[in-house]
Amino acid sequence: MGFNMDANNTGATPHISQQMFASMAHELKSPLTLISGLSSELQQKNLNIQQYAKYAERIQFSSDRLLGLVDSILQGYRLDQNMLELNLEPICPKVVMEEVAHEMSPHARRQAQLISIKSFKKKQTIIADKHCLHAVLFNLLDNAIKYSNPETTIELEARLRCGVAQLAVKDYGRGITKAELKKLFCEFGKIKRPVPNWASSTGLGLYVARQLTEAMNGHLDLARRKDGSSFLVNLQLSTQLSLF
């Protein structure tokens, strides 16, 4: 587990192991270093308007990245401490998929990737917690963007499979090997392979996605393909139809 109580710690404050702390600190330092360096250059140099815009965009981008990393760490912590409070209700998956796609589109554009969305033909809803579902899809899409080839389309699709709702995040890249599969959903289970320069990771994303899916009474599967991966979030259908 990631956030174990230290044997010597008699107080109420749980804390993480030294190795995991070092790993997280390293991942947080990377975007912080960039923000610090870019800010320093903004103050030091006489930049033209294009350079200024480029530096400002990169600061914004790195800050968003940092917030995402901190969110992942907090979600991992809440999961381990059983601190999640869920509000399971009928949700229109298309609305959440569109929100997440909108948030992640700048990251996809940087890789010349597109995000496509397909949803149920009927206004079907699913039983989920809106914030949890958002976090699950965010982590899966983030992962897909990092490990997909440039100039590919990442497909988000809500479909019906054997009476359950299946939200698929399908990417086109190198795919995942059997050896990598063992580590994939583990806490801090990062796969060693080159990722884009902005794509720092705590190694918590897929772990959090799986744990949150299970907390919503669903399960997360992976379909390995030769040309990429499909992460499948299986959740219960609701009898209520969406108004949207």
Place this chain on the structure above:
Amino acid sequence: MKQLINILLVEDDLWLAELYIEALQSNGNYRIHHARDAEEALENLDALKKLNLIILDMFLPGHNGLEFLHEIASYQDTKDIPIILLTTISKIEFGIDDERWRAYGVTKYLHKPDTKPYQLVSVVDELLLNTKMVN
């Protein structure tokens, strides 16, 4: 024509690399060669021999910085090239003492988050221009 000093920057973060390259090239003294990882840096050993300085990130895809240091130290022509380590891990966290770093050829250890681009330039200037290490 002014003879430029050759520096190799091994850094996998392209935005950080761009930031450091722009800062280092601003005084017109340095020619910066950039490699994203150790393999790319070691691809052309002949080019490596002409280097005056290597600035090395430790966390790299594939072979890490330590493996690169071992490799560089094993060749007669490259073992004396001064090396600046530029890494997010602090010296204490690494747990390697100064003597061992020196044995690897590391002249200076810089903690990345505490080193602004202009500060990197100052360190490089001091190392290369003030000490006249360049022939």
